[in-house]
């Protein structure tokens with residue numbers, strides 16, 4: 001047992017037990033939450049490294065504290081690599097996570113009260129895209145576009161109508177629960193027509209953009225692109241803001257000193273190594289497999305008559321309408337799947353009549369399963385277990401059998417960084 005583990009075991013047995021429990025849970029279950037992943041062993045090492053001891057307010061070459069020779073080096077590496085991987089002019093690698101990253105972006109280019117047009121939460125947008133319960137929803141004047149009632153797809157004519165009616169200063173695209181792709185050129189055209197800046201929040205599929213298996217909004221001339229680093233990118237928890245050179249000063253001063261204090265340099269180091277991986281051929285293959293797996297998973301569910309929002313997927317995630325498909329709400333479906341060690345999350349669907357704590361659906365995704373080496377055949381098997389569990393949810397013996405099969409299956413797929 002490594003030194004830090006025995007120390008933890010000795011000094012804090014309760015915490016050690018929880019750590020071991022979580023490791024076992026991650027090893028023995030199938031992770032289908034589309035925003036989760038298993039990070040690299042080097043990331044785990046850097047997160048637990050001495051970089052966590054260091055205060056580094058400011059930016060490389062312009063810090064408020066001494067002793068920055070190595071922190072400057074890692075932040076420069078992270079910035080350079082982010083610019084290379086995403087073809088960006090400028091990168092800020094300090095946002096602590098997704099919400100801070102989006103808040104800093106808005107506050108960098110807008111004034112409180114300015115109008116923003118973004119996707120409605122229940123139609124696939126994110127809390128920070130102006131949900132009324134979020135601070136951003138109160139600080140800015142959000143208008144929200146919705147998807148088409150039957151297909152669940154984005155209706156660009158509706159987005160344009162909303163833009164013409166509301167005259168936003170910022171037009172946002174990007175999603176946390178939309179199983180489609182985005183026409184960035186069309187968004188840009190609409191923004192130009194109304195004089196708005198453009199921002200894409202690609203947090204969910206940042207890794208797929210980095211690997212060039214999904215389109216890059218910067219190639220369509222977007223002003224700002226944000227992404228978290230721990231989802232399909234497989235890095236530590238964190239956020240990146242990518243932008244044009246003209247916005248670099250405003251974005252940087254919005255992150256620090258505007259919103260945050262000292263950056264987490266252990267996290268910045270881990271982001272740097274993540275971006276080195278993201279530029280590799282192995283990562284490109286991984287990203288392609290994430291998409292193939294999602295498509296195979298969706299097809300397997302559709303073949304069995306399951307109802308999926310938008311009728312399938314063009315990215316790494318799918319949203320199953322559990323009311324239509326199984327007559328149960330999303331929370332019940334999530335709980336049933338938990339009993340067979342398949343981890344998902346309940347999800348609201350467009351204009352959901354149920355509250356978010358119930359939801360009419362469940363969101364499923366393939367980044368984590370693909371990291372463990374699962375392929376399209378495995379996804380078909382997982383689809384089968386998912387259906388068997390949901391259809392036989394009142395049959396305890398059947399659920400126990402499925403849980404045992406899932407556990408045995410998972411033994412074949414080691415989790416990176418876990419012995």
Ligand code: DSN
Pocket residue numbers: 035098126176
């Ligand atoms: N919690 C993330 C997700 O699951 O999509 C977004 O913040």
